Amino acid sequence: MHGFANPKRFLALAGWLTPVLLVGGILLTAGALGWGFTQVPPDRLMGDTVRILFIHVPTAWLGMGGWTAIAVSSLVFLVWRHPLAAIAARGAAVPGLVFTLICLATGSIWGRPTWGTWWVWDGRLTSMLVLAFLYIAYIALAQSAQREGVSARIPAIFGLLGAINIPIINRSVVWWNSLHQPPSITMGKSAIDSEFLVPLLFAVVGFSLIFGGVVLARMRALLADIQAEARLRRRAMEAD
Amino acid sequence: MKAKHQRLVLVLLALVALIGAALLAIYALRNQASYFYLPEQMEADPPQVGQAVRLGGMVAPGSLATMPDGITVTFTVTGREDSAIAVRYAGILPDLFVEGSGVVAEGRLGADGTFVADNLLAKHDENYVPRELEGMSEHQAAEMAEETTVGLE
Numbered sequence: 001m002h003g004f005a006n007p008k009r010f011l012a013l014a015g016w017l018t019p020v021l022l023v024g025g026i027l028l029t030a031g032a033l034g035w036g037f038t039q040v041p042p043d044r045l046m047g048d049t050v051r052i053l054f055i056h057v058p059t060a061w062l063g064m065g066g067w068t069a070i071a072v073s074s075l076v077f078l079v080w081r082h083p084l085a086a087i088a089a090r091g092a093a094v095p096g097l098v099f100t101l102i103c104l105a106t107g108s109i110w111g112r113p114t115w116g117t118w119w120v121w122d123g124r125l126t127s128m129l130v131l132a133f134l135y136i137a138y139i140a141l142a143q144s145a146q147r148e149g150v151s152a153r154i155p156a157i158f159g160l161l162g163a164i165n166i167p168i169i170n171r172s173v174v175w176w177n178s179l180h181q182p183p184s185i186t187m188g189k190s191a192i193d194s195e196f197l198v199p200l201l202f203a204v205v206g207f208s209l210i211f212g213g214v215v216l217a218r219m220r221a222l223l224a225d226i227q228a229e230a231r232l233r234r235r236a237m238e239a240d
Numbered sequence: 241m242k243a244k245h246q247r248l249v250l251v252l253l254a255l256v257a258l259i260g261a262a263l264l265a266i267y268a269l270r271n272q273a274s275y276f277y278l279p280e281q282m283e284a285d286p287p288q289v290g291q292a293v294r295l296g297g298m299v300a301p302g303s304l305a306t307m308p309d310g311i312t313v314t315f316t317v318t319g320r321e322d323s324a325i326a327v328r329y330a331g332i333l334p335d336l337f338v339e340g341s342g343v344v345a346e347g348r349l350g351a352d353g354t355f356v357a358d359n360l361l362a363k364h365d366e367n368y369v370p371r372e373l374e375g376m377s378e379h380q381a382a383e384m385a386e387e388t389t390v391g392l393e
Binding site for chain 1: 248251255258262266274344
């Protein structure tokens, strides 16, 4: 574990792992979506609208998974002071935001024909929108902390605080009456027919690989950014 | 105690306090954060007549009727328990609005105890079932699903 925490060793590993994850993820996702869009029968009530499930569910899970990654990395950074953990947290923020926004958009498109409305302020939808705002705030905070040379501890604390929203999103449809349906997939049980479930699971794996690849790419970019900045600062000092 | 452990204890204490605060807030919000009343909640604690509220539940099978004017429909909404509230609505019905399915009605409780809806939202449940399996009993559907997936094993 500590071996990979070395930035040099991390860069060597991420160098070949990034394209593997991205290419594998794109191929798997394309296959799962192609299957889901053309081969799966329409739902008994929703008809063809059900196909949006194959994008909505993986992006929703990864939107929440992204903040979970931020929270865990922030905890590691705060306790063990490992700089790479702070980079990992920042790397998960942008893909997490993008996946959350895709989830909100696809949910809205699904809601119009299914519920009869683009948006309602029920517990699930509202807490997911809050997650998108938390991501935006986190990205702005982490960026300005780096630019102003403030300790990365401040975004890390924010990352931990924001994690309280994740169980709220997950439980919102159970605790409160909501327009959004309760969970279809719970521990070992699924209310989704296997004709939909199998391509959905492939799409989840595919989107997860893409997510991992983007996180690694973002981390490499952030490390390069920090290195370049340090080099410029050194050169400016020498010139003085 | 090493500094590392001190930080770990500090962060964990802060997290426990945070979760406690969140649980208290959620407990305080438990009624306000619900998107609609279930029929049993509306019967137990009826809102004021004319106050804008939402009622959610199942459209009772066999209760849907169209009035002579052709646009007004009446139906009964049932909840988890044995309670039912009559609803009247004039307007376009959502595509997924069928008897035995979930609905959220926006409107107000009338003086006669009937809920007058201005807008209906169809509520989808957690089940995703292909069209071919519709109307089969659960047992039949499971059998058919088993047959179709045999080749995949």
